Amino acid sequence: MHDTTDQHLFERVLQDNDQLADENRHHFDDMGAYVVNFMSAPGAGKTTLILELAKRLKDKLSVSVIEGDMVGDLDAERLRTAGVSAFQISTGRSCHLDAAMIARLLHATPHPEGQMIIIENVGNLVCPAEFPLGEHLRIVLLSVTEGDDKPIKYPVIFHNCDAVVLTKTDLIDHVDFNFETVEKTVKALNPKVELFKVSTKNGDGLDEFLAWLEARHSITLTASAV
């Protein structure tokens, strides 16, 4: 929607969002909450992965989940059924969460609380990359069923994240997907990125990803305490 005539306006929207994201970040830090933003195309398995993480983390940490969807609260209900505290944001016609939506939720009653807040963004590999929410960590999921060319075609989101989780690895024998190709492309875009291979179906790789997430949380807690 941002033709050259609308370029200036789009830049203003991004600047406003960045400022609100900074305010959210302070808010999260004051709450003592570590915030992780999960992004991917529709159907890469964000909700299922978040459900697994929340279940495994909840005995160690207090966890809330924020679900972003155009309409409905299917995913939030799915989490609540599993005993996870979940809050729904309906984005309507917007193809991503923005910092203002998160700010409004943080000032609502009730609002997400806990030592870790997990955000599930709208399924989209383009716009969520340009709209930070105040999160501490940005994770991009890529399902092996989507093809190994996606980091080339959607470079911004893979450049602008802390980790890439390759999901549905149980299907690897049935699809054309080369892990080395993806690793090479993603590392060229983003040399410091961490890569994980995960299947929520057979549990492969979940422990490694969870250990990394907990380690990052501890680093932030220590840094905040100094």
Add this chain to the structure above:
Amino acid sequence: MHDTTDQHLFERVLQDNDQLADENRHHFDDMGAYVVNFMSAPGAGKTTLILELAKRLKDKLSVSVIEGDMVGDLDAERLRTAGVSAFQISTGRSCHLDAAMIARLLHATPHPEGQMIIIENVGNLVCPAEFPLGEHLRIVLLSVTEGDDKPIKYPVIFHNCDAVVLTKTDLIDHVDFNFETVEKTVKALNPKVELFKVSTKNGDGLDEFLAWLEARHSITLTASAV
């Protein structure tokens, strides 16, 4: 990006797009070109399906393909290698094609020509739904690996199309995906929609989809001739 404050502007952008889409439609009709817009999430298999269709159609009809991607021309090159006439539009930061991008290409040298022009939109289940391009037919792909809840979560695009093609059906035994659930949801959103099940890997369903596409093309040719 369209917060309430930007709602008015967003409506203006959509109106401008609708007007340009109408102009494109007249342009296509004057050219005698039947235009089909393919939309889906990233990795649902648009390029592979389009490649199959273009190869099978090109002995009967003259066909051009317009590829929309944020960056690069991977998909256009893939089509050209197979002998298909292909034109790339780079959308940059935009998460969808718009009517202005198509209009510019139609006035460029060289530009797409032929009795059928196939457009591959940017991989995104949200915004392409609200930006008509002047096409005669709108097709949405949904891969069985994405999950059968997608029409509930992204209703606008499934409401606003002529056919839904369920792709990668060769993987059906390895995923949780219920055809009846999807058919029920999609038909509730869009009673007149056609549904197809296709695998480009084993060829299942391709003949049926192609026959429907050719029939629609003939209907339009006949209607134009009257």
